[in-house]
Amino acid sequence: MLINNVNKTAVYRQRTGRYLLLSAIALIFIFPMVFMVMSSLKPSLQLLRDTSSMRAFLPVGDLSLNNYSAAFRRVPIGRFLFNSTFVTGITVILGIMINSMAAYSFSILKWKGKGIILSIIIATFIIPFETIAIPLLLIVNKLPWIGFSGFSIGWMNSYHVQIIPFLAYSFQIFLFYQFFKEIPKDFIEAARIDGAGWFAIYSKMVIPISGPVIATAAILRFLDMWNQYLWPKMVIQSEEFRPVMVGLQYFFQLNIPWGEVMAYLSIITIPVLAFYLAMQSAFIESIASTGIKG
Structure with a gap:
């Protein structure tokens, strides 16, 4: 009985120490956001004074929403939020469709040369976007206008110039490939024997069980697209399309x-x-099930 109590005490202390450590790490990541929100409620002079003490993280002093109203007067925030939401949402949705289908072909279908092509696609992930930004800009600038029935629109200053170049994404293909290749082959073969086509297997069997990896791909791509600055700065001059x-x-x-x-x-x-x-x-389920580690 005494040994059991000692073991329970040791487990309790270990668990408490782990939670305290995780809480401390969480606070480190939360502090910048707390500072941001608290600072948004303070006049600029008070904000700068408070940065030298813990007051910067506390709701003290002359608090108001004046900074928010001033920000709305200075910047068309509503328009910019709509632009970013539209561009990000379309890119995430179409990107998941395109990249999951590509990964499906690499992991499930059998065709010659897919290993080499997959290796090349994954290798492109290490290339910084800054190195291809200028060549991509020159290509986009030379593309023909899109139009029909007397209506036409160019590539510069548009939504599609912010969406189309980012639909295919090597890291998303890799994520889906890692998930799809763990699907039991018997599962696919049984569907084929029952007469299901490859697209039917993809849309009715593979995608419905891929919720965790879809969530992971969506979150990571959402962050990438929402934080886009360099490319929109290069191709968007009109306030109407700015993120x-x-x-x-x-x-x-x-x-x-x-x-x-x-x-x-x-x-x-x-x-x-x-x-x-x-x-x-x-997202958490995907990390646990696919073995993605930091």
């Missing part, structure tokens, strides 16, 4: 209104948090 990150340039001036900047950042962070909270359970 939220390009909106930060509206605050670049001699006397930077830091309170307004923090308010703007707080506003554009809300969709990211909402999307992650909606997908977090499937």
Whole structure:
């Protein structure tokens, strides 16, 4: 009995220590967001004074929503939020369809040369986007206009120039490939014997059980697209199509209104948090089931 009590005490202490460590790590990641939100409620002078103490993380002093109203006057936030949501949403949805089908062909179908092509696709993931940005810009600038029945639109200053170049994504293909190749072959062969076609197997059998990896791919791609700055800055000059990150340039001036900047950042962070909270359970399940490690 005494030994059991000692073991329970040891397990309790170990578990408590683990939770304390994880809580401390969580606080390290939460502090910047707390600082951002608290700073968005303070005048710029008070914000700068408070940065030298713990007051920067506390709701103390002259708090108000003036920075938010000023940010809305300075920047067309509603338009920018719509642009980023539209571009990000379309890219995530179409990208998951395209990349999952590509991974399905690599992991399930049998055809010559797929190993070499898959290796080349995965290798492209290590190439920084900055190295191909200028060549991609030159290619896009030479593409023909899209039009029908007297209506035409170019590639520059448009939504599609922010979407189409980012639909195919090597890392997403790799994620889906890792998941699909773990599907039992007997499962696929049984469907083939029953007369199911390859697309029917993909759409009615493989995709329905791929919720966790779809959530992971969606979250990672959502973050990438929502944080796009360099490419929209290069191809978008019209305010009508600018995303939220390009909106930060509206605050670049001699006397930077830091309170307004923090308010703007707080506003554009809300969709990211909402999307992650909606997908977090499937995301955690994917990490546990696919063996993805940091």
